[in-house]
Amino acid sequence: MADLSKEDVKSLGQAVGIDMEEPFLTEVTYNLNALKELLEAANPPGLEQVEPLPIIPAHERR
C-alpha cells in the first residue's frame, strides 16, 4: 500500500485530539510509514487463522 502523506498523518492525529505540527509531523510520517511497511511485509502462512492473545493463558504456561 502507498505511504501515508503528512496530511493523512495530521488527520489521524486530529481524530484522537492531537494537533501535530512540524517538526513532529514529518518525522512521525517517516516513523509511521516505516512501521506500516514492516508490518505489511510480514505475511506468514496461517496469519489469518490466528486469534491474537496478548499474554499466555495460565494453562499454556508450562
Added chain:
Amino acid sequence: MNKTDLPFLSAAALGALIRTKEVSPLEATEAYLERIDGIDTKLNSYITVCRDDALRAARAAEQAVMRGETLGLLHGIPFAVKDQFWSQGVRTTGGSTLLADFVPDTDATAVARLKAAGGILLGKLNMSEFATGNSVHHPYGTPHNPWDLARHPGTSSSGSGAATAAFLCATSLGEDTGGSIRNPANNCGLVGLRPTWGLVSRYGMLAASWSMDIGGPVSRTVEDCALTLQAIAGYDRNDPYTAQVPVPDYRAGLNGAVRGLRLGVVKEAMHADFLNAQVRTAVAKALGDLEGLGASLVEVSIPLLPAAAAVTRAILAVESASLHHDWIRTRLHEYDHNVGIDFLTGSILPAQLYYKAQRLRELIRRQVFEVLGRVDLLALPCSSEPAPLLPTAPGLKSKEEARQRMAGRRSLTGVFNLASVPALSVPCGFVSVADKDLPVGLQLAGRPFADGLLLQVAYAYEQHTSWHTRRPPV
C-alpha cells in the same frame, strides 16, 4: 580488607562477610557511597542517591547482625534500582522531567521485597525516558558506559548497567520491555535476566507496555543474579498477573550441570546479516565451550525472528501512547524528541496494523514454543553489536532511518518479550573496537518458569570462563 575494596566483592561474597561479622553493612554502604561520589560524575548512572536513608538502614542492619537476629537473603547488601520503580519517600522520575516531583508514598513490590530481604537501597538509576528505549536527551545527565565513556551503556536500563559494571552498587534492578535488561548487560559485561512474565510483580513499576514489561536483576555474576531474583520473585496480590507458582531455590540450582542438556542455536540470529562478525565469533566460541561441558547443540529455526523488532515496536508504541495520552496532547514538548515521535506514532497507528502485530506476536510465540518443545534452552547473541557510540542528535531524517531503528538487533531480544518467556545475557567475551575492548553477551532463553535452568547453564559457563572477572577502566 580495605574499605575501598568492598565494592569489588560480589553481592554473595559481601553477604558472607557480613554474616561472619568481618564486614559491617555500614562499612559496605559507606564504601559504595564514597565510590559513587568519586566516579559517578563521569558516568551519570544515578539520578538520585539515597545517602541518608541508606546510612540509616545500614546502621539498623549492623545492629541486627550484632544482636544475632535472623538475617535476610540480602542482609546489608547495597543495591540500586532503575528509576522506574516506586520508592517510598524518594522521587521516581522515570527518567523524565514530567515526573521530576513525583514522590511515591509506597515502594514497588520488587523494591519492598529487596528491602525485606535486608538490602540497602543506595539510590535510583538513570534510564531512557519512560523506558521506551529511543531517547537521546537525559535530563538527569547522559549515562556513560564504564568500558568506554563515549559509548552507550544500553537502553533502557542504562544506569543499571553503568552503575553495576562500575561497582557503584552490589546488584541492581532493571526493567525489560524489548530487551532493556539484556541490552545493558550485553553492553556493560553483566548478567541480566528478564524473568518469565508473571514471575515478578509489576506493582509500583512505571509502565511502558503492560503485556511485555517485567523487572529483573542486572548483576555482576550469575550467583548475584540468582540471589536478586530470589528476593523479588513470586505471587503478589497487587499484580493480578503474577503467577501462583512455587519459587524454587535458584542459588541451590547453580551446580554447574549442563551435561545432557540440548541447546537450540537459533539460525536466524547466528546467520543474520546484521550480526557483527566479532560478535558471531565470540558467541560461536561460547557455544563450543558449552558443548565441551557436555551440552549438545542443535540448530533450530524461528522463521519470524526478524519481524520481532517491528512487532515489539508496534505493541510498545500503542500501549505506551495510551498511557501518556493526556500529556501527549498537552505537554508534548516536555518529552525527549524521539520519545515524542514514538508516542505520536503509537497514538495514530491504524487499529488493523496493531491487530496484525498481535497476530504476528501469537505466531512468533508459537514458533518459540515449538522449538522449546524440542530443546531445553535456546542460545543466540544478545545483541548484533557491542555498545554503540552515544547518539548526539535526536530526530529522524528519513523513512529508511526509521526502518533501521525497528529492525536488526532488537529482534534478538524482543522475540522473547513477545513470547513472554525468560531470557538472560551472560558475558561471553570482548571485541575490539577502535582500540577499546567492549563486552558482548550470550543470550539464553527458556520455557516459562525455566528461569532457574537459565541461571544453571549461565553459571556453568561463567565458572568455565573469566569474562566476569575483568574490570572496566573507570
